[in-house]
Amino acid sequence: MTTTTTLLERLTAGPGRRDRVLDDCVRMIDEEVASKGGLMALPLKAAYKVVKGVRPGFVRAAMDFLLDDFCRALEPFYRTWSDTAAETRAPLGDALRKEQERVADALLSITDARAARSTHTTVKALYEKLRGAAKGHVVAALPRLGRTIEPYLR
Numbered sequence: 001m002t003t004t005t006t007l008l009e010r011l012t013a014g015p016g017r018r019d020r021v022l023d024d025c026v027r028m029i030d031e032e033v034a035s036k037g038g039l040m041a042l043p044l045k046a047a048y049k050v051v052k053g054v055r056p057g058f059v060r061a062a063m064d065f066l067l068d069d070f071c072r073a074l075e076p077f078y079r080t081w082s083d084t085a086a087e088t089r090a091p092l093g094d095a096l097r098k099e100q101e102r103v104a105d106a107l108l109s110i111t112d113a114r115a116a117r118s119t120h121t122t123v124k125a126l127y128e129k130l131r132g133a134a135k136g137h138v139v140a141a142l143p144r145l146g147r148t149i150e151p152y153l154r
Helices: 007-012 017-035 039-053 058-082 092-098 100-117 121-153
Strands: none
Touching: 007 017, 007 058, 007 121, 017 039, 017 058, 017 121, 039 058, 039 121, 058 092, 058 100, 092 100, 092 121, 100 121
16 A cells, blocks of 8 residues: 655644644653663753753744654655555564664754754754764664554554
């Protein structure tokens, strides 16, 4: 079954749908950061607390700003997943994990470019400080990402 609509169209079609997707994505990020444990998680948790404190709604606004580009980066992986027969299709998170290196690189290329152009010095400095561990965090979050957006794709 070939999908004719893009991932972005599927996630944002209809009144209020983009807002619901954004709310779910922010909840996903909150849960992913909260799920991290150990000493290696402390810098991430501290940085996320700072970012959330920049201003109310900052994480949601950033997600809104990035959503279209993230969807375009995920499009080839979504297309491969959606072109698989529904009765044999694995969950989206599993499909993303199969291509985890490429998926993480695609998503991080978006944030790297945005961070390079950012004028928000605090957020930019935090991003640069945490960038070395970012790929591992993105890979770890792929199943949760799949579970978050897959209901919008049915």
